[in-house]
Amino acid sequence: MTQILIIIATLIFLFLGANFFIDGAVALAKRLGMSSLLVGVIIIGFGTSAPEIIVSIFAAVDGSSGIALGNAYGSNIVNIGIILGLAALISPILVHRTTLFIEMPILLGISALSFFFMANGTLTRMEAGILLLIFLLYMSYTLLQSKKSQTHMHEEKPAHLLPSWRTVLYLIGGLITLVISAKYFVSAASLLAKDLGVSDLVIGLTIVSLGTSLPELASTVMASIKRQHDMALGNIIGSNIFNTLVVVGVAGMISPIYRIDREIIYRDIPVMIAFSIFLLLFSISRKKEHRINRLEGTIFLLGYLLYLLLLFKKV
Template structure:
């Protein structure tokens, strides 16, 4: 048990550090190659922030523990809204632009409903997984096209591009160094994920918890830790729109890519609790985000009271999971 706990903690720490190195390196490589800032934000950074969930879930599925993969995706999404956005809104109210309410949040709700639909028969097949991955591809194509149309020709690079340039200048990251950090980050991500999954499975077996519950709690919270740290820093700088964008992008990738990849690797049955308990909770959190952010004819705002409600709901849900885990 002690070895499993140490392996889990070491895996989480290495996962957080390697994910940060991978995102920095990959963003710099993309900038050096002349990739459009929109693509860097959506594909490189969006994938990078979900890389821990993606790699952990892939190895869990390949190792015969697909329920950890599903639990990781569902638990991370719930933690992103309840824990991360909840804490952020308590520090400083979160601004919700009208464009986000019209496009991205309904898209996230639709992706969550699609996940519920493909899991409704109590299993995830390769066909189900393929549908999720294709939906992600369609969403990326749509977002790139609409984003390109909204940006007039010759417009200066957006804030994300300037941020990437500033980071490169501060770090002095050359093209070769960027590739080194990208490849090294991926290698360490893979190694850390193997250690984390091994430790998490060991803890679950000793405590009598199911793979689904360990994925919803230990693994989900651990893989969301980098986003939580970044969210607190952004909240202190009052850059809450970045936090909201990261949460929406991460949840879309988790819902479509993480579950989809795990299903392609290892089709499996789905525990009834995932359908009767966890998916409804995720849907409720996503709907709450839409309702809290809505303001007629104006940008929305998630205030401190609503943030506290989100955080309290997440704590209550996690307490129920742990309290009933051995039952």
């Protein structure tokens, strides 16, 4: 009972810390003259994935590879199965051609690469470094495209910004809150796994991944309510790319994983790839207007429930 209360409390602080960190980062970026598009691509994209990477760093340091990998891949499954499913139920999501023909294939490609790297049951520092290098190349491409799209656009000066002291307070306070809450979150999750007699992988794929996906859930659902389709879908795909490349890459660089659970290789990564494939297929199923309708959203939600049944089948 104590571990559950700690998990709930730390999840709340993870969510609050991420929100403060994002607000401070956006204010700082605006002060540095970054465009709103670049702020969305870099700052918001990183901020909503901050819980995942902080939690996985502590899990890697503690030697809990199941939590580290389960957190990354479980969050990707949650992002499409639950968050995108809910967003599509709220409002059908239009899919931009760039997202359909560039970001989605990239996501599928790096997912397949993850499977290739881990098929032998290990993740070396070199392989982790390759994942991080691919992320740097992807970000370079994204920044280049963002600058091109801004060439003929007039970027309005923001009406008002957070005071400097509040910007610094939000940045530092949000980061400290993330670090401290993540440390206690990982410890409580590991102890809970032992108490329940399940592996830390199952805890990482469920409780940890659901908890660290709260920022994505909040931002994506709000974007869907406001019918900001590019932001809703872009947030999900960007987060999945970040999780696959950076969260896994950083965890592998800190502590190479020489014994990966077979379930990750033959169950969780294939499920993650399957969700990504269906996302692409649903998007191209309509020639005139690419979109994810409520029916597809329902299928994603049902698919996640089936995944949970598969996950706990042997527990």
